[in-house]
Structures are given as C-alpha cells and as structure tokens.
Amino acid sequence: MSAEKVTRRYQLRKRADAVEATRRRITEAAVELHGTLGPARTTMTAVAEHAGVQRQTVYRHFADEEQLLAACSAHFSALYPWPDAAPWRAIADPAARLQTGLEELYGWYELTEAMWTNVLRDETLVAALGPALEPMRAYLDDAARALAAGWGARGRRRAMLLAATRHAVDFHTWRSLARDGGVNRAGVVELTSAMVSRAARPRSGAGSA
Numbered sequence: 001m002s003a004e005k006v007t008r009r010y011q012l013r014k015r016a017d018a019v020e021a022t023r024r025r026i027t028e029a030a031v032e033l034h035g036t037l038g039p040a041r042t043t044m045t046a047v048a049e050h051a052g053v054q055r056q057t058v059y060r061h062f063a064d065e066e067q068l069l070a071a072c073s074a075h076f077s078a079l080y081p082w083p084d085a086a087p088w089r090a091i092a093d094p095a096a097r098l099q100t101g102l103e104e105l106y107g108w109y110e111l112t113e114a115m116w117t118n119v120l121r122d123e124t125l126v127a128a129l130g131p132a133l134e135p136m137r138a139y140l141d142d143a144a145r146a147l148a149a150g151w152g153a154r155g156r157r158r159a160m161l162l163a164a165t166r167h168a169v170d171f172h173t174w175r176s177l178a179r180d181g182g183v184n185r186a187g188v189v190e191l192t193s194a195m196v197s198r199a200a201r202p203r204s205g206a207g208s209a
Contacts, residue, residue, distance in 0.1 A: 029047050030050075070132060083108050085101065097149075145165075147165050148161050164198075167195070
C-alpha cells in the first residue's frame with residue numbers, strides 16, 4: 001500500500017473518530033440535561049450549548065428530537081443497565097426470588113431516580129418519549145412475569161398476582177413508598193413482597209380459580 005493511501009486512510013479514520021466524538025458529546029449533554037431539567041425543558045439549543053457545539057451541528061447528527069431521545073436512551077441504558085432478570089428465574093423459591101428481584105430493582109431505581117422522575121413526568125408533554133419508553137415497559141412486564149412465576153396461582157388469582165407484581169416493580173410504586181413515604185429499601189421490599197404474596201394466596205374458603 002502506498003504512503004498516499006495510508007495517509008488517506010488515516011485521515012478518514014481520524015475524521016470518523018471526530019464525528020463519533022461529537023455525536024457522543026451531544027448525546028451525553030442531552031442525557032445530563034434530561035436528568036436535571038427533564039426532556040420537556042431540554043431544547044436543541046440547550047443541548048448544543050451544553051455540548052459546546054453549534055445548533056446546526058446537533059441537527060447534522062440528529063434530525064429530530066425522536067432520534068436524539070433514542071440515542072439518549074441507548075447511552076443511558078449502557079451506563080445503567082437494567083438488573084438482569086435471568087438469575088432471578090433460577091431461584092426456585094418464589095418468595096426468595098421476589099425479594100431478590102425487588103431488592104436489585106429498587107437499588108437500581110435509587111441510582112437512576114432523577115432521570116426516571118423527569119422522563120416519566122414529561123411523558124405526556126413530549127410525544128417522542130413514547131417510543132423511547134417502550135424498552136422500559138417491556139423490561140418491567142418481563143420482570144413481573146419472572147417474579148410472578150412459581151406461586152401456583154391460576155385463573156383470576158393468577159391475573160391478580162400478575163397485577164400485584166407489575167405494580168410492585170413499577171417506578172412510581174417504589175418512589176411513592178421510598179420518597180413520599182420515607183420508607184427505606186428493605187421496608188419497601190417488605191411491603192411490596194407482602195402485597196404480592198397475599199395476591200398469590202386464595203382467600204380462606206375459596207378456590208384458586
């Protein structure tokens with residue numbers, strides 16, 4: 001390979017790295033603003049200023065708010081991955097599985113509280129947040145199914161158990177008890193576990209259907 005070609009490849013690579021670095025800086029700036037101000041108060045101009053670039057530079061990388069939100073979601077998920085539900089499924093005892101899963105999930109909520117408080121607050125104000133929140137909802141639905149398995153509930157009792165478990169894993173449930181109620185993590189786990197285990201048991205004198 002000639003020296004000219006080597007130089008050309010180096011220049012192209014350097015340019016690509018610079019483009020990627022700018023895109024990452026914009027994404028990081030948007031994520032920080034979402035966590036402090038919230039998406040509804042985060043304008044493209046504010047993102048540009050926070051990233052130290054021109055407004056048109058932001059639009060060169062992200063044509064619209066939906067693209068930027070998708071990038072922010074991916075970046076935030078890489079920084080703070082959801083607790084892995086696979087090990088929970090390996091715990092045979094449903095009560096122990098529930099306690100483990102809720103403990104890990106509530107610990108994750110403690111780390112990411114500011115972001116989720118702002119994002120969920122602004123969901124009705126920013127249309128592009130709908131698609132960006134789908135992975136969160138899918139994860140919580142799957143987590144609820146994992147934690148509702150093994151209790152032996154059937155029929156309407158199973159539906160009640162699933163509803164209770166989905167409520168237990170929801171961010172708003174955790175925040176209501178932990179922040180509004182001032183309950184510590186162990187206490188929140190105790191309260192929500194009691195709700196779920198009660199939902200799994202048939203009423204005295206009633207069948208499980």
